[in-house]
Amino acid sequence: MNIPYRLADIAAQFGGRVLGDAEVRISQIATLENAQPNHISFFTNSKYRTQLASTCAGAVILGEADADATDLSRIVSDNPYAYFAKVSALLNPFPEAKPGVHPSAVVGAGAKIDATASIAAMVVIGEGATIGAHSVIGEGCCIGANTAIGSCARLYPRVVIYHGCVIGDNLIAHSGAVIGSDGFGIAIDEGRWIKIPQIGRVVIGNDVEIGANTTIDRGALDDTVIENGVKLDNQIQIAHNVHIGAHTAIAGCAGIAGSAVIGRYCLIGGGARILGHLQLTDHVEIAAHTLVGKSIREAGSYAAIFPFSKTGDWRKNAVHLRHLDDLAKRIKALEQEIKTLNSESLKRQSLKRQN
């Protein structure tokens, strides 16, 4: 079980005001619904007021506006959701990994593995690769030749990083992620595709998280760049020479095509697609399943989703999409005819007045 902390200890570490009994001991975090007396929960959405009233939690984290919403022992914070994240991280540290190289791992000549790093079973580290202090390389990962990984990385089992990539500190990469695979570069020559060697790298900043089975291609000539603090969910595809600005977060199954430049603090929804060579400025939000087909110069929220309906209704309505231009022209023609009729009618009325 986790080590228990007093509410007072938590507030000492992360700030916030304690109301109620600061001596309550907390060993885990839980939802209001499932919390036990040794758990701390959080209340960040008024939708859960009923659950707040009936929770068995030993304590609750909540915002200033809700400071009096419960009699439970509580921590009041300006940003209760981030506070919850911090408390959870305190209560749930990464499991420690034993430093050293598992005997089944294969380490190439000239690789430099920090003595505090942990290299699990079945790992292959290429020649000249570097693994920084306290980094944990999970079972079956494969690190390419001359790739450099900073400190405190945590690679889950079976991550592949190709040769020559540069990764900052605190990388988290989930299983099946592939970093540095060839971009999709082909040229047609007399009816056959010729491969264009992909000689750029992937360069990743600090504090980046990469989801399971996400792929990041190396650059064709220059590098693919992922800046500090970028968070990528599962099954995202980042094509060659993409540049993703710091602190942008991308949800699962999104795809960013070649040479697209995404700004800082963008939020890209699940399954969204950004076409190649486009630029998105900072603080752009793209709705799920939306295709972005031209550059976005203005911060804000953008969408392109076909609203769903019962299949019968959808069929009845969607058929007109193939004739929308015709409908628009017919509206225009109607407007013209109405104008004519109106002017005739006016003429008639003016004639009548004259008579």
Add this chain to the structure above:
Amino acid sequence: MNIPYRLADIAAQFGGRVLGDAEVRISQIATLENAQPNHISFFTNSKYRTQLASTCAGAVILGEADADATDLSRIVSDNPYAYFAKVSALLNPFPEAKPGVHPSAVVGAGAKIDATASIAAMVVIGEGATIGAHSVIGEGCCIGANTAIGSCARLYPRVVIYHGCVIGDNLIAHSGAVIGSDGFGIAIDEGRWIKIPQIGRVVIGNDVEIGANTTIDRGALDDTVIENGVKLDNQIQIAHNVHIGAHTAIAGCAGIAGSAVIGRYCLIGGGARILGHLQLTDHVEIAAHTLVGKSIREAGSYAAIFPFSKTGDWRKNAVHLRHLDDLAKRIKALEQEIKTLNSESLKRQSLKRQN
């Protein structure tokens, strides 16, 4: 080659009526077009009537309505497609795997591997994990600490299951599947994303199949749950705290966002996306490539697909989508003007009548 069965043997095992020669021996199943005399084929779609007439199959499986559609030896069944599936399973059993642990596998302290289970080369089994009877763990799989897998599982090479997950009996998981990776939980704090530890599990029932490179994230606090009999195709993304009801089938590349609750016996089309926190009742069918943006309370079939056309036509039509509200307003205005003109016209006619 497969062991041959007489039609009579097959009918004895799976029911159905045999017409024609019950002594015909069958060793494989094939399409009508490619079947040989030692093959059994099936006829479930009247589109293939020509192929039925010319097939070289030794026997055919078909429905009651088609009992007399051929003179070939045949098995007549209420559900010929399911019958075909059963016969194919009889003729094509999983290849046997030798019980025991391959010498290259690494097994953690306290792991319990049933004596009838088979652990292939390069597998890593975490501390305290449990592998049930007759389960086959393919080459290079990685099973996390304290994860429990039931009996008769079949994991193809390089499946990863993280720590602490619970899997029922008869799991089939294809290569590259990742089960139990962290959900995408982040909170913004002073311009930086903080990771929310994902401390829930993935809990999977019996008789579940998981396709190649499909990912199922563990819950943030509570569990992600996949009920009995769920079938997942390749490259599906199931986010944290999703709950998928029994016997639901999901086609390739679909994505289910966090905390969505999918009912029983749903069918989700390829590339469809269900947004987070939504609820779909039982027996809901979602068309391919459709985004579901609100909960569905009524069983039935739903769609949201933009109909494709030649790119020139598409461009001409699609441009109006950015002005659809304007078009609708113009229609309304026209209706108002017509109403006015009609009432004038009526007034005129009534005046004339009065004169």
Add this chain to the structure above:
Amino acid sequence: MNIPYRLADIAAQFGGRVLGDAEVRISQIATLENAQPNHISFFTNSKYRTQLASTCAGAVILGEADADATDLSRIVSDNPYAYFAKVSALLNPFPEAKPGVHPSAVVGAGAKIDATASIAAMVVIGEGATIGAHSVIGEGCCIGANTAIGSCARLYPRVVIYHGCVIGDNLIAHSGAVIGSDGFGIAIDEGRWIKIPQIGRVVIGNDVEIGANTTIDRGALDDTVIENGVKLDNQIQIAHNVHIGAHTAIAGCAGIAGSAVIGRYCLIGGGARILGHLQLTDHVEIAAHTLVGKSIREAGSYAAIFPFSKTGDWRKNAVHLRHLDDLAKRIKALEQEIKTLNSESLKRQSLKRQN
């Protein structure tokens, strides 16, 4: 560093006219912007004319029309983009891999590995598999029993190929690719799904490239077929019994559903989806994120993309899509009413003239 080549050597090998100093020595290829004097660059898009003017490249590849666009030493070619690809391949050959089987690899009984092939660490080769001359099987790959891989294959780490597949020469497969996994074949029987064994193979021609985490399912009964020269980007899903014609290129995240037949020289955009059992003729181009819901018999370019806009505008416009049939009917009704009004007006005018 790469071996330097004189421009004259390059032209001797690949053709084209040299203008300027044919003795310039080139050791790498680079973008106009980043090129150094020992680099050759290329100019194929007039958008980059400024960069051409200021480049430090030692030489440039360009088309006949641009032969005089610079004073730099240059190679003039009919197809400068393909020329660039060839020069880059010359300057960036695949790194050599040491022939032989790494001691950690596990090779099944009866497997035939050519003496010039290279089998990396942690690889598992199944019984009866064949690996052709000069093929390189990367770390942790898993080749199923009786699968045959031709010559000069290059499999990056952790590719999985299931049993019984047939692969031509010059395959490039990137990490996480899965070839030969079971198709999604299930039949419902008394409220439960039964698995349909997938007994077909995957058959792949020569000169095929398969991207990272792409999946290709084996056929249900007959084979899934990928013809010569097909190029597949990352995270593509090819379902069972699909047939992809020669020299077709498919961008990332596309999905091809079961039994679809794609012609030769097709271009399928990123995230596009082709529904099952459809046929696309040769030279069909599908836009990104487009769902193709019926067969395409005519070569050309097709699209179905909902144009994105600011979320507020999108919401205002998209709401009408659920009422498009109603709008169309209202337009028709208006046209009818206008017609009536016009005929009345004509009658009136004709009456006036008669008076």
